Amino acid sequence: MTSAEPGGDLGLLSPMRAAAETAGDTGDAAVLRAMLDAEAALTRAQAGLGLVPPEAAVAVTAAARDGAFDLRGLVVRARSGGNPVIPLVADLRTAARPYGEHVHLGATSQDIVDTALMLVTRRARGPILAELDQVIARLTALAGAHRDTVMAARTLTQQAVPTTFGLKAAGWRKLALDARDRLAAVTLPVQLGGPAGTLEQGVALPGRFAAELGLAEPVLPWHVLRTPIADLAGALAFAAGALGKLAADVLVLSRTEIGEVSEGVGGGSSSMPHKHNPVRATMIAAAARQVPALAAILYGSLAAEDERPAGAWHAEWQPLREALRLVAGAVHDAAELLADLRVHPDRMRANLTLDGTTGSAAELVARALEEK
Structure with a gap:
C-alpha cells in the first residue's frame, strides 16, 4: 500500500523542509555516518599520539567506512541504554576485529553523539549558507531595481506615509545578512571528555580529534x-x-485585495482551482513559527546538573536536527520565492489613494511622483 517503511519519517507532514538540499544531510543515515566518522577519527587521533597501534586506526576506519550496520536494529537496541552509541560500538568492535578493543577507547556516548551532531551541523550548514547567499544576491538586485518604486508604508495594519519597495527589500536583505553572519559564526567543536569530563587520555587528544574531523x-x-x-x-x-519577516510581508502584499506582489510559481487549492496561493511564503512562515519553540528546548538544556545530565542532553537531539531542517527548508523556499517574485508597481501606486487621503500623505505622494 505504501513504499515507506513503517514508522519511518519521510516528511509527509513537513513539506517546508522536504525539498532542502540538507534533507539527506540530517536524516538517520547521516547521523549514523557522523557517529561512525567520529569513532574512526578518535582511533586515528589516538594512534597519532601513540595511544593505540597504527593498525587499529586502519582497521577501525575501514570497518566504519565499509561495515554493514543495521540502522533499524540500532534504533531498536538503542532504547535499552538510552542512546544509539552503545549498540553501535558493539557492532563496530565486531566489524573491526582483531582490533575491536580499541574502538571507543576512553570516550563516552555523549562524546560521540555531541561530536556527530556537530558534524551533521557542519555538513548541513554549507548548503544553508550557499542558499542564503543566493537569497542575499536576489534581494540586493530587488532593492536596486525598486529603489524608486513608490508604495504605501503600513503601520498597525493601516496605510501610513509613502515608502519604496526598494527600501522594504533592503530591509529583508539586512535581516538575511544578519542571519548569515550569525550562522557562519557559530563554533562547532568536538566533544571529548571521557566518562566524567576529566580528559583521562590527556589534553592533547581533543585537538588531534578535532583536526581529524575538521x-x-x-x-x-x-x-x-x-x-x-x-x-x-x-x-x-x-x-x-529573519526569513519569516520576508514571508509575512509577501503574504500581506499578495492578498487579492492588495495585489502588490505575487509568487511567480504559486500553489493550487484542492477545492478552488482559481486560486494561486503564495505557497513558498506560507512554508517559510510555518518554519518561522516552529524554530523558536525548538530553540527554547535547546536553551532549556543549559540548566544541566552534575558532570553529565539525565534527560537534558537527550532532549536536544531531535529539536536540534529539526531546527536545522526547518531553517534549511526556509532558506531554500526563500531562494525560490525571490527567483520568481513578481512586483506590481501599478497596484502599489493605485493603493496609495485607497484611503481617500487629501492631506499631507497625498501631498508626499504627489511630490515623490513629480521628482521621479
Whole structure:
C-alpha cells in the first residue's frame, strides 16, 4: 500500500523542509555516518599520539567506512541504554576485529553523539549558507531595481506615509545578512571528555580529534557547558525569524485585495482551482513559527546538573536536527520565492489613494511622483 517503511519519517507532514538540499544531510543515515566518522577519527587521533597501534586506526576506519550496520536494529537496541552509541560500538568492535578493543577507547556516548551532531551541523550548514547567499544576491538586485518604486508604508495594519519597495527589500536583505553572519559564526567543536569530563587520555587528544574531523577544538569538555548548542539554537531561531519577516510581508502584499506582489510559481487549492496561493511564503512562515519553540528546548538544556545530565542532553537531539531542517527548508523556499517574485508597481501606486487621503500623505505622494 505504501513504499515507506513503517514508522519511518519521510516528511509527509513537513513539506517546508522536504525539498532542502540538507534533507539527506540530517536524516538517520547521516547521523549514523557522523557517529561512525567520529569513532574512526578518535582511533586515528589516538594512534597519532601513540595511544593505540597504527593498525587499529586502519582497521577501525575501514570497518566504519565499509561495515554493514543495521540502522533499524540500532534504533531498536538503542532504547535499552538510552542512546544509539552503545549498540553501535558493539557492532563496530565486531566489524573491526582483531582490533575491536580499541574502538571507543576512553570516550563516552555523549562524546560521540555531541561530536556527530556537530558534524551533521557542519555538513548541513554549507548548503544553508550557499542558499542564503543566493537569497542575499536576489534581494540586493530587488532593492536596486525598486529603489524608486513608490508604495504605501503600513503601520498597525493601516496605510501610513509613502515608502519604496526598494527600501522594504533592503530591509529583508539586512535581516538575511544578519542571519548569515550569525550562522557562519557559530563554533562547532568536538566533544571529548571521557566518562566524567576529566580528559583521562590527556589534553592533547581533543585537538588531534578535532583536526581529524575538521571541527573546532573545545576549550573544555562541554558535557554540561552547552554554549555550542545554545549559540546554534539562537542562530537558527534568528534565521527562521529573519526569513519569516520576508514571508509575512509577501503574504500581506499578495492578498487579492492588495495585489502588490505575487509568487511567480504559486500553489493550487484542492477545492478552488482559481486560486494561486503564495505557497513558498506560507512554508517559510510555518518554519518561522516552529524554530523558536525548538530553540527554547535547546536553551532549556543549559540548566544541566552534575558532570553529565539525565534527560537534558537527550532532549536536544531531535529539536536540534529539526531546527536545522526547518531553517534549511526556509532558506531554500526563500531562494525560490525571490527567483520568481513578481512586483506590481501599478497596484502599489493605485493603493496609495485607497484611503481617500487629501492631506499631507497625498501631498508626499504627489511630490515623490513629480521628482521621479
